[in-house]
Amino acid sequence: MFAPGRALLELSAQRQMQQLDIEFGAPAAAVAAAAPGLSAVLDQHAAAVRDILTIGVDESARVPLVVLVAGYARGLLDHFAERADGFLAGPPDNWHDADWLQLRLAAVCAYAAD
Numbered sequence: 001m002f003a004p005g006r007a008l009l010e011l012s013a014q015r016q017m018q019q020l021d022i023e024f025g026a027p028a029a030a031v032a033a034a035a036p037g038l039s040a041v042l043d044q045h046a047a048a049v050r051d052i053l054t055i056g057v058d059e060s061a062r063v064p065l066v067v068l069v070a071g072y073a074r075g076l077l078d079h080f081a082e083r084a085d086g087f088l089a090g091p092p093d094n095w096h097d098a099d100w101l102q103l104r105l106a107a108v109c110a111y112a113a114d
Contacts, residue, residue, distance in 0.1 A: 009067055010064055010066060010067060012070075013064070013066045013067045013069075013070035013071070014066050014070075016070045016073065016074065017066055017069060017070050017073070017109065017112050020073055020105055020108065020109050021109045021112075021113070023090070023091050023105075024091055024102065024105040024106040024108075024109055025105075025106055025108075025109025025110060025112075025113065026109075027091060027095065027106075028042060028091075028095050028098070028102075028103075028106030028109075028110075029042075029106070029109075029110065031095040031096075032095070035095075035096065038095055038096065041103060042103065042106055042107050042110055043107075043110075044107075045103050045104050045106070045107030046107040046108075046110045046111040046114075048107075049069070049072065049104070049107055049108055049111045050111055052072065053068045053069065053072060053111075065112065066112060069108050069111060069112040072108060073105060073108045076101060076104060076105065076108075077105075080101050
């Protein structure tokens with residue numbers, strides 16, 4: 001059975017993740033390929049995202065992964081938009097100086113790609 005609402009939700013989530021990957025995922029992965037420390041930090045963040053989405057979300061297996069990760073990323077961005085504590089919503093100039101939010105968004109992209 002075709003569900004247009006679900007298809008639109010998935011398409012919107014895919015677009016959001018593509019944009020996040022352009023801004024955070026791909027640049028972080030490129031730097032991490034040559035920086036084992038950054039790679040380890042991103043792996044730890046990705047594992048945390050995986051655990052949050054698979055253990056912490058009821059019936060997560062019934063929701064397309066792209067919808068889960070896009071919703072998680074949107075929640076992070078919305079949460080941090082309401083705060084004024086120095087976290088940046090955009091990618092860092094130097095990934096070695098990235099803050100928690102930037103690293104988490106890059107890790108969300110890495111988790112979605114796996």
